[in-house]
Amino acid sequence: MVNIIIYLAKEQDAKYLVDTLLNEQLIANASIDMDNISFNIENNHIIRSVNSVITAQTRSLLISKIENFIAAKYGEGVRICSIPIIHANNSFDALIRNNTLKE
Secondary structure (H helix, E strand, C coil): CCCEEEEECCCCCCHHHHHHHHCCCCCEEEEEEEEEEEEECCCCCEEEEEEEEEEECCCCHHHHHHHHHHHHHHCCCCEEEEEEEECCHHHHHHHHHHHHCCC
């Protein structure tokens, strides 16, 4: 099980993506952090961007499907990372196992 973190540009529809990933059973649960400000450096200049950050829980075996789905909808530029869930109580574990595809 993992937390998957997805950075979408503010203009992209984060709620639509969450709804679709839930309906496709690619994620079990998600939250959206709106108006998240990110900073990075390009050509020695600090670049500020406003994003919607989705944090979702899923099975680790579904990460590739999620990445492919997002790339098809939004292109290859969407930043995605995952963090392993090393422990979850029974109710959280059941939430993920019962609401995602069985791979």
